[in-house]
Amino acid sequence: MFKPFYKSVLFVVLLATLANCANRGTPSGGEKDVEPPKITRSVPENYSTNFTGKEIKIYFNEYVKIKDIQKQLIISPPMYPEPDITPLGTASKYITIKIKDTLEPNTTYAFNFGQSIVDNNEGNPYPYYKYVFSTGSYIDSLSVKGTIIDAESNVTDKFVSVMLYEADSTYTDSIVYKKKPKYVTNTLDSITTFSIDNIKAGTYRLVALKDENKNYTYQQKTDKIGFYGKVITVPTDSLYTIKLFKEDLDFKVFKPKQVAGQKIAFGYEGDYKTVKIKMLSATPEDFESRITKDKKADSLYYWYKPKLALDSTFFVVKNKAVVDTLKLRFRELEKDSLTIKSVQTGSLKYGEDFQIEASIPFTKINEHNISILDKDSLNVPFKTELDSLTNRYTFKFDKKEDNTYKIQMLPEALTDFFGNVNDTLNFSLKTKPFSDLSDVRVTLVNAIYPLITQLVDNKGDVKYEIAATQPQVFDFRHITP
Numbered sequence: 001m002f003k004p005f006y007k008s009v010l011f012v013v014l015l016a017t018l019a020n021c022a023n024r025g026t027p028s029g030g031e032k033d034v035e036p037p038k039i040t041r042s043v044p045e046n047y048s049t050n051f052t053g054k055e056i057k058i059y060f061n062e063y064v065k066i067k068d069i070q071k072q073l074i075i076s077p078p079m080y081p082e083p084d085i086t087p088l089g090t091a092s093k094y095i096t097i098k099i100k101d102t103l104e105p106n107t108t109y110a111f112n113f114g115q116s117i118v119d120n121n122e123g124n125p126y127p128y129y130k131y132v133f134s135t136g137s138y139i140d141s142l143s144v145k146g147t148i149i150d151a152e153s154n155v156t157d158k159f160v161s162v163m164l165y166e167a168d169s170t171y172t173d174s175i176v177y178k179k180k181p182k183y184v185t186n187t188l189d190s191i192t193t194f195s196i197d198n199i200k201a202g203t204y205r206l207v208a209l210k211d212e213n214k215n216y217t218y219q220q221k222t223d224k225i226g227f228y229g230k231v232i233t234v235p236t237d238s239l240y241t242i243k244l245f246k247e248d249l250d251f252k253v254f255k256p257k258q259v260a261g262q263k264i265a266f267g268y269e270g271d272y273k274t275v276k277i278k279m280l281s282a283t284p285e286d287f288e289s290r291i292t293k294d295k296k297a298d299s300l301y302y303w304y305k306p307k308l309a310l311d312s313t314f315f316v317v318k319n320k321a322v323v324d325t326l327k328l329r330f331r332e333l334e335k336d337s338l339t340i341k342s343v344q345t346g347s348l349k350y351g352e353d354f355q356i357e358a359s360i361p362f363t364k365i366n367e368h369n370i371s372i373l374d375k376d377s378l379n380v381p382f383k384t385e386l387d388s389l390t391n392r393y394t395f396k397f398d399k400k401e402d403n404t405y406k407i408q409m410l411p412e413a414l415t416d417f418f419g420n421v422n423d424t425l426n427f428s429l430k431t432k433p434f435s436d437l438s439d440v441r442v443t444l445v446n447a448i449y450p451l452i453t454q455l456v457d458n459k460g461d462v463k464y465e466i467a468a469t470q471p472q473v474f475d476f477r478h479i480t481p
Contacts, residue, residue: 036124037064037117044133051109051133056097058131063091063120070214071159072114076184076198077107078216091120097131106136108198114188132198140200144232146240148192148208150224153460157224157244160187161211162194167203167231176207176218176225184216204232208242220249221269251275251319256302256328261335262418264302264328265294266317273389274319277302281313290361290417292391303361303417336360338420343392347430350437350478354395354407354429360416361391369413372397375404401478402433438481442474455479 038061044053066088073085079101086096097111110132117126132139144164150156163181165171182204185196194208209216210224218225226242251270259265266277277291277300289304302315312329336359343355365384372380372395382397393414395407409425442453453474454465466474 034122034124035119036126037062037119039126039129042131046131046133047139048133049137049139051103051135054099056099056131056133058095058097060093060095060126063093064095064117064126065089065091065120066095066113066116067118067123069113069116072116072188074110074112074114074184074186076110076112076196077104077182078180078184079109080180103135106134108132108134108136108140108200110198112185114186140198142199142201142235143195143197144199144204144206144234144236144240145195146193146206146228146242148187148194148226148242148244151226151243151245153456155460156192157210158187158189159210160192160194160244161209161214161216162186162196162242163207163209163216164196164199164204164232165207167205171205176209178217180216181207199234201234204234206232206240206242208244210244220247251322253317253319253322253324253326256315256326258328258331258333259301261333262304262307263336264304264315266300266302266315266326268298268300271319272298272300275300276318278316278318279304279313280316280325281308281310283308288417291389292361293389295357295390305418335418338416338422340414340422340425342427342429344429347432348399348405349480350399350401350431354397354405354427355392356395356427357390357392358414358416360418360420361388362386362393362414363417364415365393366413366415369410371408373406373408374400380405399431401431403431405429405431432480434478437478440476440479442476444471444474447471 040059040061042056042058044051044056066085069085069088075082079099081100083100084096084098086092086098095117103109110130113126113129113131115125115127117129118124134140146162148156148160148162162185164183165175165179166182183196183199185194187194206228208226209218211217212222213219224244224246226244228240228242232238232240249270251272252268253275254267256264256266268275272293275291277289279289284306286306287304289302292301292303293299294301308330310330312327315326315328317324317326339359340356341358343357344352348354365386367382367384370382372382374380380397382395385394385396386392387394397405399405405428407427407429409422411423412421413425414422440455444451444453449471450467450469452465452467454462455476456462464476464479466476468474
């Protein structure tokens with residue numbers, strides 16, 4: 001009858017002993033693992049020749065993961081369709097590459113993993129591992145090296161693709177729009193130099209692409225591009241410099257849309273400054289039209305009067321060699337109301353002119369109903385200029401430092417396209433003292449004229465510029481620091 005009691009005592013003693021042992025020390029995690037994973041073997045072996053398989057396995061001494069492979073992995077020549085590479089999202093002691101493309105004969109292929117292979121515990125990368133094989137009897141070992149710079153900025157983009165196209169009878173300037181390159185590399189996220197490796201002897205064209213879609217084809221709307229101007233003969237010891245730039249878009253116009261009464265919007269891409277728009281329907285003798293540009297969006301507005309009793313019409317849009325015919329269905333909409341405002345507020349920069357803009361195209365100005373007074377209440381003579389495309393009036397007058405200018409526009413000083421006139425408008429502007437401004441002198445050596453010298457901010461936006469047709473010193477006077 002005493003057995004249960006002894007068992008309980010024994011159980012309590014054991015618990016106390018275990019608890020006492022457990023509290024005697026503090027567990028330690030040891031030193032942090034900083035070693036990258038190591039490759040133990042690959043099947044087939046790296047740098048194999050006469051490759052005919054469809055699967056590659058790369059084995060490691062510890063569990064690894066693949067991260068950011070869409071940016072980091074470079075396959076040269078590119079494969080289409082792309083191979084399946086696992087594991088993705090999980091850890092494994094080996095990486096598997098399953099090839100789905102038909103491989104070219106006598107060609108060396110290279111898989112550069114960048115820094116996408118990391119160990120599972122601490123994320124230590126196996127840096128720039130490259131797996132190479134050849135479908136022929138030897139590994140191509142030639143290379144093309146160089147540097148990428150940005151033509152318009154001190155900051156060069158990361159992840160720039162650098163590509164080689166064979167300079168044969170099939171090469172044209174439009175090849176970058178539709179055909180994949182023969183060889184490719186990428187600057188990745190830390191360098192602006194490049195090296196296209198494992199290529200064979202031959203003649204090539206060298207192209208760089210800030211490839212936003214990562215498909216090795218040029219998209220003019222989104223991508224930057226750069227070319228080396230001459231054919232490259234490999235082998236070569238030369239270092240090549242490529243300047244990246246954003247190309248002006250080819251002109252393209254989109255389907256028009258009525259956005260207000262007697263106002264139609266035409267979206268576009270490219271250079272709009274020489275665009276002409278014509279309505280094909282019959283119009284009365286007093287028919288008039290105007291084109292203005294939206295100040296933010298890539299849209300042109302076609303204004304017309306009088307109102308037409310039409311359900312639909314066609315427009316012809318011309319811009320240099322581009323001609324498009326587009327259909328529009330009319331809607332019953334109210335016309336815009338007239339609003340006028342100044343482009344500048346507060347202070348005028350040195351050399352800057354005062355401007356106003358309106359919601360409806362300006363057609364007439366009565367300067368007798370406009371006055372400009374300085375801080376001493378003296379009348380300041382002025383002249384006006386209309387930019388019909390931006391729909392802005394510019395007021396040109398002599399401005400002095402550290403001054404205040406009050407501009408008053410009485411009723412009927414301004415008339416818009418539909419005959420609306422302004423109410424009284426008042427604007428006030430200041431100029432800064434020269435002591436608050438700075439001067440910059442720029443001297444160019446071995447420059448080719450004509451050219452434009454620009455001062456830009458850290459984002460690359462142009463703040464000041466001076467054009468010249470022959471050698472000169474460029475003085476930027478009284479600029480805002």
